[in-house]
Amino acid sequence: xxxxxxxxxxxDEEHGDAALEAVExxxxxxxxxxxxxxxxxxxxxxxxxxxxxxxxxxxxxVVKDDMQDIFRQIVASDVxxxxxxxxxxxxxxxxxxxxxxxxxxxxxxxxxxxxxxxFRGRYDLPALLGVGLVQEGGEGGxxxxxxxxxxxxxxxxxxxxxxxxxATAFAGGDDRLARVELDRTLDAIAKEAS
Amino acid sequence: xxxxxxxGSRRAKSNTGVISRDxxxxxxxxxxxxxxxxxxxxxAASEELDVALTKLAACEAVVLVAPxxxxxxxxxxxxxxxxxxxxxxxxxxxxxxxxGISHSGFPEPIQRRAELASMRFFAEQxxxxxxxxxxxxxxxxxxxxxxxEAGMFSRQLRKCLPSVVADVAAGRPFSPDTMARxxxxxxxxxxxxxxxxxxxxxxxxxxTESLELEDxxxxxxxxxxx
Numbered sequence: 001x002x003x004x005x006x007x008x009x010x011x012d013e014e015h016g017d018a019a020l021e022a023v024e025x026x027x028x029x030x031x032x033x034x035x036x037x038x039x040x041x042x043x044x045x046x047x048x049x050x051x052x053x054x055x056x057x058x059x060x061x062v063v064k065d066d067m068q069d070i071f072r073q074i075v076a077s078d079v080x081x082x083x084x085x086x087x088x089x090x091x092x093x094x095x096x097x098x099x100x101x102x103x104x105x106x107x108x109x110x111x112x113x114x115x116x117x118x119f120r121g122r123y124d125l126p127a128l129l130g131v132g133l134v135q136e137g138g139e140g141g142x143x144x145x146x147x148x149x150x151x152x153x154x155x156x157x158x159x160x161x162x163x164x165x166x167a168t169a170f171a172g173g174d175d176r177l178a179r180v181e182l183d184r185t186l187d188a189i190a191k192e193a194s
Numbered sequence: 195x196x197x198x199x200x201x202g203s204r205r206a207k208s209n210t211g212v213i214s215r216d217x218x219x220x221x222x223x224x225x226x227x228x229x230x231x232x233x234x235x236x237x238a239a240s241e242e243l244d245v246a247l248t249k250l251a252a253c254e255a256v257v258l259v260a261p262x263x264x265x266x267x268x269x270x271x272x273x274x275x276x277x278x279x280x281x282x283x284x285x286x287x288x289x290x291x292x293x294g295i296s297h298s299g300f301p302e303p304i305q306r307r308a309e310l311a312s313m314r315f316f317a318e319q320x321x322x323x324x325x326x327x328x329x330x331x332x333x334x335x336x337x338x339x340x341x342x343e344a345g346m347f348s349r350q351l352r353k354c355l356p357s358v359v360a361d362v363a364a365g366r367p368f369s370p371d372t373m374a375r376x377x378x379x380x381x382x383x384x385x386x387x388x389x390x391x392x393x394x395x396x397x398x399x400x401x402t403e404s405l406e407l408e409d410x411x412x413x414x415x416x417x418x419x420x
Contacts, residue, residue, distance in 0.1 A: 046236045046269050049205035049261075055399055059409045068412075075414030088315035090266050090308065093273035097236070100263045107407060108396055110389040116302045117385060121417040122410060146315060153308045156265040162417060 003032035004077035004126070006070065008039050008095035012085040012133055019133050023083060023169075026182055030190075035073060040094040042066040047100040054108040059122055061104045071104065075123045079189060080163070082154070083131040089149030105161055114159050121162030127189045128163040130154035131182070132170055165192045195365055197221050198253040198290070201232040202260035202271040207338035213297060213330075213351065214259045216341045220355055224363040229253065233271050243277045247284055255291040255325075255362060258313060262298035265308045275316045282320055292317040293362055294327030299334030301379035301388070306331070326368030328358060329377035350380040 005024065009016035020036070027034050043066045052062045061067060074080055084095040091099060106119035132150040134143045151168040158166030167185035170178045199218045203210035211232070218230040231249055234242030250256065260267050267275070294313035296306040310327035317324035335347040342352075357372040381388045400407050410416065 046204070047263065049203075049208070049263075055396070055403075055405060058405055058407045060411045071412040075410070075412050087272065087276055088312040088319065090272065090312045090315075093269050093276055096263075096266065096272050097269035099266075100269050102264055104412070109393050109407070112385055112389055115385075116305065117300050117389060122408070123412075123414040124417050142318075149308065149311050149315065152311075153265060156305075156308055160265055 001032050001079070002077045003027045003034045003079040003081060004073045005034060005036040005081040005083055006039055006074075006095065006098060007036055007081070007083040008092050009083050009085065009131075009133060010038050010040050011092050011094055015133055016085065019131070020083060022179070023081065023131050023182065026179070026186065027079070027081070030186055032079065035077075037066070037070060037073070039098045042070070042098075044070075044098050044101070046097050047103070053104040058108070059104050061101060063101070067098065067101050070098065074105070074126065077126045078193070079129055080126040081129045081131055082157075084133065086132040086134045086146050086150050089146045090153060099157070102161060113162065116159070118160055118162070125161060125163045127165040127192060128154065128158045128161075128167065129185060129189065130157075130166075130168040132168065134170055165189055195226045195255060195363055196253045197226045197228050197255045197257060197362060198249050199228060199230045200256060200258045200274075201230065202258055202274075203268060204233060204235055204270050205261070208261065209297065209333050209336045209338060210259055210261045212336060212338060212341060213295065213333075216351070217257065217259065217295070217355060217359065220359045221363060224359050226363050233268075233274050236270050236273065239270070239273050239277060243274075243281065246274060246278060247281060250278065250290060251285055251288055253290050255293065255365060256322075257293045257295060257362060259295045259297070260309060260313075262296060262300070262306060262309055265305065267309055267312060272312075275312075279316065279319060287321075289320070289322045291325050291365060292320075292322045293325045293358075293368065295330070295358070296327060297330040297333045299332060301331040301381055301385070303329055303331065303377040306377065323367075325361070325366070326373060328354070328368055328373050330354075331377060332380040347380060350376070350378060 009020045084091045109120045111120045154168045155166045169182035201214035218228045296309045306329035336344040341348040354376040
């Protein structure tokens with residue numbers, strides 16, 4: 001089994017490395033081969049919304065950068081981990097830059113999924129696991145509120161790209177609780193796969 | 195009222211730009227002093243942050259107009275918000291009113307919920323009064339045209355922007371009525387019919403141009419393992 005980790009955790013200089021190591025260790029303990037790309041260090045340009053991947057070069061992004069290999073890694077994996085410091089309840093900008101480029105993973109034909117309008121999936125995508133590093137005690141913010149918002153967001157992404165499973169785990173803060181949640185979500189992914 | 199309208203898209207001929215310009219013109223007509231500013235390119239984000247902070251320090255209200263990229267703000271817009279937050283001390287406690295507008299081609303309001311929540315979290319963490327967010331669906335067919343020229347596809351925007359402008363110009367939060375009226379599907383037919391009509395146009399293009407729409411150029415298998 002292969003887990004592909006698309007990580008922007010390095011953006012958090014204080015907790016990022018430890019959080020990523022914890023996630024990778026947990027995955028390896030469960031038998032996954034783990035490949036990680038640090039999106040902040042990778043060569044990933046922002047999506048320009050050119051639309052080429054829709055009807056000009058269907059399914060192919062015309063921007064020649066590290067996303068070409070990232071796409072191959074995503075479709076070849078069993079679990080896709082999106083790991084990020086949570087910023088305003090969302091992915092940090094560095095990870096979002098890669099996610100904005102996900103459009104080639106979909107066919108420009110609309111379907112009704114979950115009673116909503118979405119693009120049809122192009123690939124049999126891996127299970128989706130979001131790992132959000134939530135800042136405790138941030139100014140004016142609510143860590144619980146941001147965690148809930150991030151969970152909601154990962155669920156939305158799964159519906160949007162037609163991933164088989166959505167799950168979310170949290171590193172940081174109370175490390176023991178984060179590990180429990182990570183284990184629970186990996187259990188759910190294993191059950192879904194079997 | 196000095197209002198900064200932030201166009202949250204870098205896409206060429208974007209509908210976000212169309213909505214932002216229309217909103218700015220309406221606000222000016224309502225007596226507001228309006229500064230319309232476009233979110234900077236990713237590579238220029240650091241230098242342009244100085245400009246953003248100067249503009250934010252000079253305004254009493256901010257309206258962020260953003261498209262939806264995979265459920266959320268585009269990365270360039272997210273980066274701007276993160277940059278402003280990191281340098282918030284330079285605003286010396288200045289706290290403009292903050293309004294959000296999210297739009298996308300998808301008609302359902304739930305598709306815009308995460309993005310509007312992010313705008314709210316940003317305002318709260320900045321210590322700025324969150325004045326509410328409104329969404330607009332089904333905006334793709336506007337296709338970069340001025341709202342007045344986009345016919346039925348801009349009807350919902352043209353109908354609701356006066357309420358949006360009235361709330362912003364008065365410096366009051368979006369009313370529940372404004373928020374409820376904005377985010378309604380502009381398509382007066384069942385969703386499956388909308389999907390069928392849009393797909394018919396796409397399939398015609400595919401036939402005409404002999405496109406291989408289902409190509410899986412990055413390997414892998416089709417959904418369902420086929």
